Structure formats: C-alpha cells, structure tokens
Amino acid sequence: MSIRVLVVEDSAVVREFLNYILNSDPAIRVIATAHNGAEALQLAEKLKPDVITMDISMPGMDGYEATRRIMETHPVPIVIVSVSVDPKQVATTFRALEAGALAAARKPVGIGHPEYEQTANALIQTVKLMSEVKVVKRWPMQRKKEAPPTQSGIAGVRDLGSIDTGIVAMGASTGGPPVLQTILSSLPKDFPAPVLVVQHISPGFIQGFANSLAHYCKLPVRIPVGGESLEPANVYLAPDGVHMGVGAGGRVVLTGGPPENGMRPSISYLFRSVAGAFGAKSVGVLLTGMGKDGAEGLKSMREKGAITIAQDESSCVVFGMPAEAIQICAATHVLSPDAIAATLAQISRR
Numbered sequence: 021m022s023i024r025v026l027v028v029e030d031s032a033v034v035r036e037f038l039n040y041i042l043n044s045d046p047a048i049r050v051i052a053t054a055h056n057g058a059e060a061l062q063l064a065e066k067l068k069p070d071v072i073t074m075d076i077s078m079p080g081m082d083g084y085e086a087t088r089r090i091m092e093t094h095p096v097p098i099v100i101v102s103v104s105v106d107p108k109q110v111a112t113t114f115r116a117l118e119a120g121a122l123a124a125a126r127k128p129v130g131i132g133h134p135e136y137e138q139t140a141n142a143l144i145q146t147v148k149l150m151s152e153v154k155v156v157k158r159w160p161m162q163r164k165k166e167a168p169p170t171q172s173g174i175a176g177v178r179d180l181g182s183i184d185t186g187i188v189a190m191g192a193s194t195g196g197p198p199v200l201q202t203i204l205s206s207l208p209k210d211f212p213a214p215v216l217v218v219q220h221i222s223p224g225f226i227q228g229f230a231n232s233l234a235h236y237c238k239l240p241v242r243i244p245v246g247g248e249s250l251e252p253a254n255v256y257l258a259p260d261g262v263h264m265g266v267g268a269g270g271r272v273v274l275t276g277g278p279p280e281n282g283m284r285p286s287i288s289y290l291f292r293s294v295a296g297a298f299g300a301k302s303v304g305v306l307l308t309g310m311g312k313d314g315a316e317g318l319k320s321m322r323e324k325g326a327i328t329i330a331q332d333e334s335s336c337v338v339f340g341m342p343a344e345a346i347q348i349c350a351a352t353h354v355l356s357p358d359a360i361a362a363t364l365a366q367i368s369r370r
Contacts, residue, residue, distance in 0.1 A: 022049040023151045026069040028060040028086065029053070029101070030078040034127070038073060038101070041128055041140045048147060057081025057089075064090050070151045072098045073143075074121065076109045084116045091120030097150040100124040101143065110228030118198045122150045122337065125222050142222065149310060153194065153338055185213050185367050186301040187250070187266070189294040189321075191287030193220040193309025195337025197229060199357045200307065201236050204255055206361035209238040213303075213367060214250040216266070216294070218258045218287045220309065230257050246274035258285035265293030281313035287341075291317025300325030303367075305360060306351070308336040312344040319350035329353040329360055 025042055027050055029035045035053050042048045052067055054060040058081045064072060072090070076083035087098050098121040102113045113124050125146045128139040192200055196219050204215065221229060226243060233255065234241040241255045250256065250270045258264035259274065263285050267273040273293065280286035287306065291314060294302050304321040306314045308331055322328040330342035330351035345351050355363060 022047055023148065024049055024051045024067075024070045025147060026051060026060065026063055026067060026072045026096075027053045028055075028057070028072060028078075028083070029075040030055050031075075034075075037128070038143075041143060042073075042147065044140075045144050045148075048144065057083060057086030060086045061089050061093075064096055065094050068094070069096060071147050072096050073101045073125075073147065074098050074116070076100060076102045076112045076116065082112065084112050084119060087116040087121045088119040091155070095120070095155040097122050097153050097155055099143075099146055099150055101127050103127050107228070107231075110225065111232065113225070114197060114228060114232035118201065120155070122153055122155070122194055123222070124225050126224050146222070150194075153310075155337070184301050185303055185327075187213050187270075187294055187298050188215045188303045188305065188364065188367075189217075189290050190215065190305040190307065191218045191290065191309075191314040191317075191341070192307035193287075193311065193313065193338070193341060195308035196220070197232070199331065199335075201233060202357045203305075203361045203364065204233060204239065204241075205236040207237070207239055207364060209253060211239060211253045211364075211367065213252055214270075215239070215255045216250075216258075216264065216290060217255060218264060218285045218290050218314075220283055220285075220287075220313070223260045226257060226260050233257075244272040244274070246272055248272050258290070261285075263289040265290055266297040267293075268297075270297070281311060283311075283313045286317075287314030288317030292320050295321040295324045295326065298326075302326040303364070304328045305331075305364075306342055306345050307331045307357075308338055309341040310338045311340050314341050315344035315348055315350055318345045319348055322350055322352060327352055329355055329363065331360070332356050 027038050039050045056078045074083045100113050100121050102109045125143045230241045244256045262274045265273040304318050306318050318328050330345045333339045335356045
C-alpha cells in the first residue's frame with residue numbers, strides 16, 4: 021500500500037511542485053492538497069492521511085496553529101516543509117515541533133538547481149520514515165513535574181552529586197527537540213560542566229534550533245568551531261554535516277569522516293569520543309529517535325564507568341535508539357525527560 025499524503029501549502033505553484041516530487045515515488049500518493057491551516061484541519065479529519073507535509077507561513081491559520089490543533093484532535097505524522105534560511109519561518113518551525121510535528125525538511129529547490137535531486141530525495145525519505153511513526157495526541161503544554169528519579173530496574177541509581185562530572189553528552193533524533201528543551205531549560209546558569217548535543221535534523225536547521233533552545237535555556241547555546249576549548253555552563257550543538265567529538269585538553273573536534281549508522285553527525289561518535297577523553301567523569305544521555313545511532317557509543321561510555329541514561333519508552337516519540345541501548349545493557353538509568361533533568365540537576369548541588 022502506498023503512503024497517503026496530504027500536502028498543505030499556500031502557494032499553488034509550490035503545491036504542484038510538491039505533488040510532482042512526492043508522486044514521483046511509487047510508494048507515495050498525494051491524496052489531497054490544502055491551501056491553509058483551516059482547510060488542512062478539515063481534510064485531516066475527513067481523509068485521515070498517513071502523513072501531512074505542512075507549510076509554515078500561510079494566511080489565516082498558519083502551520084504552527086494547524087499542527088497544534090491536528091495533534092490535539094486527530095494526530096497524524098506531520099513533516100514541516102520550510103525555507104530554512106528565513107529566521108521567522110525557522111522559529112515557527114520549532115514551535116510546530118514543540119506542538120507535535122515529527123520532523124522539519126527543507127523546501128526543495130527548483131528542478132534546474134544543482135541541489136534539486138538532493139533536496140527532493142531528502143523530502144521523500146523524510147515522508148517515508150515519518151509514515152512509520154505511531155503518533156498520539158500531543159503532550160499537554162504544562163506537564164506535571166515528576167518525582168526525583170528512583171531505581172530504574174536496570175541498575176541502582178547513583179547520586180551524581182557525589183561524583184566529579186566533567187562533561188555531559190546527549191543525543192537525540194525524531195522527537196528530540198522538545199525533549200532537549202525540557203532537559204536543557206532546567207539546568208542552572210552555574211551548571212559545572214559543558215553539555216555536548218547531537219540532534220539529527222535536516223541540513224540548514226541547526227542554527228534555528230540553537231536559537232530556539234537559547235530562548236528557553238539559562239545556559240548559552242552555541243554551534244562550536246573545531247579546536248575551541250569547552251567551557252562549563254555552555255551547550256554545544258553539533259554543526260551540520262560533520263561529526264563532533266572531544267580531543268586532548270577538552271577541545272572540540274569536528275571531522276568530516278564517514279557517516280556512522282547512516283548519520284553525520286553521529287551520536288555514537290560523540291559518545292565514544294567522550295568515553296575516551298573523560299571516562300568515568302562523564303554522563304551520557306540517549307533520547308528518542310529512530311534507528312540505533314548512539315547505542316554502541318553509550319555502551320562504550322558505560323564500560324568506562326560513566327553514568328549512562330536512556331529515555332523511557334512511555335515518553336519517547338520513537339523508542340528505537342533508547343530501546344537498542346537498553347537491549348545491549350548500555351544504560352545505567354532509564355528515565356523520563358523530567359527525571360533526566362532532575363538527575364542532571366544533582367551535579368549542580370555537589
């Protein structure tokens with residue numbers, strides 16, 4: 021059976037262009053189009069598509085509001101299709117991801133453009149992957165705070181306040197941006213370690229994600245350059261298209277080596293690097309995401325004596341990466357996002 025897609029886009033020309041691209045793949049069928057959010061809401065209820073591609077800037081109900089309402093009423097995997105270089109659209113895109121959209125994809129460039137094949141294929145692959153995700157009604161905007169973490173059943177919880185933590189490494193994929201926001205926004209401005217983050221995201225969106233996180237976080241959020249020294253109380257996001265790790269003297273290493281688990285940047289690359297440089301003085305956190313990137317890297321951190329945390333199944337949009345880590349005994353804790361935040365907060369109370 022083909023993947024049934026609803027295309028939401030206010031420009032008639034772009035609607036036809038997206039139809040052409042998506043229908044060019046035999047596994048996908050565009051079943052309808054909508055020119056604004058209100059029409060998208062009606063068609064989502066009536067047609068129950070497998071995936072919705074959602075424009076952001078539209079007259080009347082925009083893509084954020086349409087996403088929020090669809091995820092509250094008739095949840096569908098939603099892919100935001102945006103012009104990633106427009107700061108306003110990027111900001112609204114991340115609000116839509118907070119509201120329950122699964123992924124953001126760059127709006128494909130024209131057929132004569134050198135990057136046409138790359139951007140068109142990226143959209144097709146994103147739609148195919150997101151069609152496999154089973155979505156539920158979105159989390160309430162105000163989640164009740166959970167109790168501090170208790171024993172997870174995989175290993176006894178150790179008190180992070182009693183160990184010398186030199187670095188925190190985190191990795192996420194599908195569903196990651198709002199979870200990272202929950203965790204990182206809870207860290208105090210005097211957090212005594214640098215936090216390195218790999219978030220799998222479409223090219224062109226990482227700066228917008230940094231800006232979005234910075235709006236909520238007490239810590240500065242930065243995209244590092246190779247060779248710079250890591251500083252406590254800073255969040256470092258891996259740049260597009262390169263692996264990020266840690267080298268001698270606690271400096272950032274960026275490399276264009278081969279992808280790992282199909283990804284560059286790779287979470288496993290980061291975790292392995294941190295295991296080698298910091299060993300037991302590190303914390304690794306593997307969050308929601310499709311596939312298995314990060315699992316083996318987290319195991320290498322655990323084998324060096326680090327605290328290793330996997331997000332629990334009930335709070336994951338996709339349990340793939342954490343499940344893989346749990347299966348190979350890479351995690352010392354299995355916790356919800358709020359419990360992860362509470363655990364990391366112990367470092368500041370050392």
